[in-house]
Ligand SMILES: Nc1nc(C(F)(F)F)ncc1COP(=O)(O)OP(=O)(O)O
């Protein structure tokens with residue numbers, strides 16, 4: 001996973017996140033706007049399954065390939081392995097991280113959700129390429145989300161593991177992204193602020209501009 005001093009914009013989306021807009025249209029807009037990574041996170045009462053999910057995942061993967069953006073699958077390690085995704089993201093309630101690392105091999109990207117320095121330590125030992133931390137602000141995208149933790153948890157993990165890439169997630173928008181950026185994260189993950197936008201490319205640009213406006217303390 002390549003990290004630079006430019007903040008990563010990590011777009012996360014499932015087929016249910018784009019309202020009445022076609023998810024592939026939104027994804028292509030976001031890719032053309034310059035997202036750094038894409039994660040397919042298929043959740044909700046009408047989440048795609050089986051062949052339909054595999055077909056949709058393949059279409060998202062193809063689009064990411066056109067733009068040279070890594071394609072990550074949330075939770076579903078079996079799907080990620082089957083279609084040769086660039087990586088997976090797993091949470092504390094998902095499969096054991098060390099077992100997933102073994103399944104994926106060392107070349108693939110492994111992201112792990114953490115909420116504490118202790119969980120970050122376990123993620124490092126399992127070989128995580130990055131950790132996702134949040135929710136920073138309140139979020140409508142994750143039904144079982146923990147209560148918003150602000151950037152305090154991020155600061156404590158950054159303090160303990162300065163070299164461990166941290167992606168902040170949860171309610172991040174162009175208006176609050178600079179507060180998160182100033183906490184020293186490598187990037188921000190965004191679901192509804194991009195998936196729900198009329199113009200996803202423009203929203204990605206707004207997020208990029210919000211970082212430019214902020215001097216990183
Ligand atoms: N999907 C995620 N992506 C990130 C990333 F770092 F990539 F931004 N961080 C955190 C999560 C949350 O992952 P998880 O804890 O498994 O919950 P869910 O399966 O509901 O997403």
Ligand SMILES: [Mg+2]
Pocket residue numbers: 074075089090091094
């Ligand atoms: Mg999960």
